[in-house]
Amino acid sequence: MTGPDLELTVDGQVLRFPAVWLRDNCPCPECVAPGTTQKLKDITDMPNGVAVTLTEHAAGSVAVTFAPDQHRSTFSRSWLAAQAPGRDGDGDGRTEDDKQLWLPADLDPETGRFPQASWPRYLDQPAERIRALGAVRRLGFVLLRGVPAEPGTVLGVAASFGYVRETNYGRLFDVRAEPAPGNLAFTSRAIRPHTDNPYRDPVPTVQLLHCLRAAGQGGDTGLVDGFAAAAALRAADPESFGTLTRTPAPFGYIDKATELRASQPLIELSPRGRVRGVRFNNRSMRPLRGSPAGITAFYAAYRRWAELLAEPARQLNLRLAPGDCLVFDNTRVLHARTAFGLSAGSPARHLQGCYADLDGLASTLAVLKREETR
Ligand code: FE2
Numbered sequence: 001m002t003g004p005d006l007e008l009t010v011d012g013q014v015l016r017f018p019a020v021w022l023r024d025n026c027p028c029p030e031c032v033a034p035g036t037t038q039k040l041k042d043i044t045d046m047p048n049g050v051a052v053t054l055t056e057h058a059a060g061s062v063a064v065t066f067a068p069d070q071h072r073s074t075f076s077r078s079w080l081a082a083q084a085p086g087r088d089g090d091g092d093g094r095t096e097d098d099k100q101l102w103l104p105a106d107l108d109p110e111t112g113r114f115p116q117a118s119w120p121r122y123l124d125q126p127a128e129r130i131r132a133l134g135a136v137r138r139l140g141f142v143l144l145r146g147v148p149a150e151p152g153t154v155l156g157v158a159a160s161f162g163y164v165r166e167t168n169y170g171r172l173f174d175v176r177a178e179p180a181p182g183n184l185a186f187t188s189r190a191i192r193p194h195t196d197n198p199y200r201d202p203v204p205t206v207q208l209l210h211c212l213r214a215a216g217q218g219g220d221t222g223l224v225d226g227f228a229a230a231a232a233l234r235a236a237d238p239e240s241f242g243t244l245t246r247t248p249a250p251f252g253y254i255d256k257a258t259e260l261r262a263s264q265p266l267i268e269l270s271p272r273g274r275v276r277g278v279r280f281n282n283r284s285m286r287p288l289r290g291s292p293a294g295i296t297a298f299y300a301a302y303r304r305w306a307e308l309l310a311e312p313a314r315q316l317n318l319r320l321a322p323g324d325c326l327v328f329d330n331t332r333v334l335h336a337r338t339a340f341g342l343s344a345g346s347p348a349r350h351l352q353g354c355y356a357d358l359d360g361l362a363s364t365l366a367v368l369k370r371e372e373t374r
Contacts, residue, residue, distance in 0.1 A: 004051040006064060008080055015084040023050045023066055025083070026073035093137060093362065095274040099332070100138045101228035104316035107139070116143040119325070122160070126368050132327075133161055133365040136206070137358075140225060141328035147210060149322040154210035154352045157325050162360025165204045167197070168258040175209065175351040177342055182255040184283055188342050188349075193224045193309050193334035197355070198279035199251040201262035204355030207330045211320035216346025222315040222336035223328065226278035229309050230267050234275075236308075240301035245269050247298045249279070250286040261286070266305065268331075277331040280309065309334060320351070329358060 006017040023046055024039075026032070031041050047069050054065035063074045089097055107114045115135030121128040122144060135142040147153055154172055158164045164171050169183075178186040185191065196207055209221070234241040248263040268277035288295050308314075315336065320326065328335065340349045 006052050006055060006062070008062065008077070010077070010081045010084075015080065015086070017080065017085065019050045019052045019066065020046070021085055022052070022064055022073065022075070023071070025075075026071070027075065028073055031073075090270040090272050090274060090276070094331075094358070095270045095272075095276045096227045096231060097274055098137075099140070099227055101231060102139060102225050103228060103314060105313070107316060114143075115139050115141060116145060119144045119146040119148075119157075119323075126372060129161075130365065130368050130372065133361055133368070136327055136329060136361060137365065140227070140333040141223060141326060143318070144325040144327065146323050147325040149210075149212045151212065151352060154208050154325060154354050157210065157327065158206075158208055158354050158356040161327075161364040162206070162356045165206075165355040165357055167200070167204070167355060168255075168260070172352050172354040175353055176349060177340075183253075188219075188340050190339040191337050192282065193222060193315065193336040194281040194283070195226070195279050195330050195334055196281070197253075197330070198249075198264070198281045199253040199260040199262050199284050201264070203262070203264075203277075203279065203330065205329065205331050205358040206327065206356040206361060207335070207353060208325060208327050208356065209320070209335070209351050209353045210325040211322050211351050213347050213350040214319065214321055215340035215349035216343070217341035218338045219340030219349040220338045221318045221320050221326065222338075223318065223326075224309055224314045224316070224334040224336070226280065226309070226332050226334050227275050229305075229314060230275045230278060233267075233305055233308055237301075237304055240304045241267065243297050243301040244305055247288070247290070247294070247301075249298075249302075250288060251279070251281065251284045252286040253284055266302065278334070279331075280305075280334055282306075330355070331358070 004019050006019070006022055008015045008017065024043070031039065033040055049068065051067045052064050053067045056063040060078065061074050061076050062080065063072060065072045117128055117132035122132055132142045132144065144157065147157060152172065155164055175185055177188040181187050197204055230241070244267045245265050247265055249266050250261065250263045253260045264279055266279055267275060268279070270276040288298060290298070342348070
């Protein structure tokens with residue numbers, strides 16, 4: 001076939017590849033540095049008006065010659081089939097389209113659908129690491145069990161799949177009742193479902209919480225799937241959903257040494273309009289700007305969203321035991337805790353937490369999967 005573009009029939013389906021796309025993805029050593037996937041050519045190096053003038057089919061490949069400069073590119077058919085343009089999706093695995101949305105009822109441990117893994121097996125077996133990290137990508141969290149309840153171990157858990165994101169709270173932070181807390185997390189109060197650090201840009205996308213000591217009473221952990229809740233809001237009240245995706249909500253955090261601010265919508269959409277992130281933290285919301293009508297509309301939508309997130313049927317309740325470490329997607333899963341007792345004689349609740357990022361986790365998972373298929 002000759003013509004401006006390439007058409008290829010794969011499994012009875014006609015795939016169409018624009019000439020300019022093919023040319024930009026030419027894998028020849030003139031176009032890609034050998035031994036890497038790094039392109040050598042800039043878009044402005046490409047001649048204007050490239051067109052396919054000759055197509056030669058071989059067993060597993062297709063060679064294409066382009067006008068006006070007779071450049072020749074050879075593509076493997078399987079690569080073309082896998083990369084075919086025209087497929088939907090944002091392509092980064094981060095939107096609701098690539099997730100399995102859940103309600104607690106879907107994650108009954110009896111059915112084996114509750115995402116958990118044993119830390120010794122995780123360390124030992126790549127298949128267990130793939131399962132655990134895959135759960136964070138798909139469901140938004142995994143509960144690792146049997147992580148030694150020693151201070152500092154949470155950093156090793158983060159290092160097992162990525163890089164610790166250091167913040168003003170340190171490389172790790174202790175979550176326990178403090179005498180003069182600068183953050184309500186460091187008290188014994190109940191804390192409603194929230195995401196952490198919405199006042200940072202970029203926000204830390206993974207959070208870890210490792211239980212060193214459980215409270216004698218209370219201090220239970222709750223998790224809510226923010227993407228499932230956002231989908232429910234969109235279905236029930238599209239107007240509120242739209243308002244929350246369009247209004248930049250200001251967040252801030254201030255203490256003696258720190259002053260952080262960021263403004264982002266409470267529900268973030270991808271360029272294709274799919275849910276890609278949620279931020280929700282009443283403690284650190286700051287005064288909204290905008291027209292009086294816009295502000296009133298935002299508050300109505302915000303209240304609706306808060307009520308939906310607080311529905312008891314959405315909250316998965318867990319009681320972390322010493323050695324449990326939760327790893328969760330802080331752009332999707334909200335976390336909460338009940339108040340806990342501080343009475344003399346009852347053990348003092350102590351968790352250690354740290355932040356990391358989803359890109360590192362996704363990279364580790366991809367490399368593990370690559371090695372598994374070798
Ligand atoms: Fe938190």
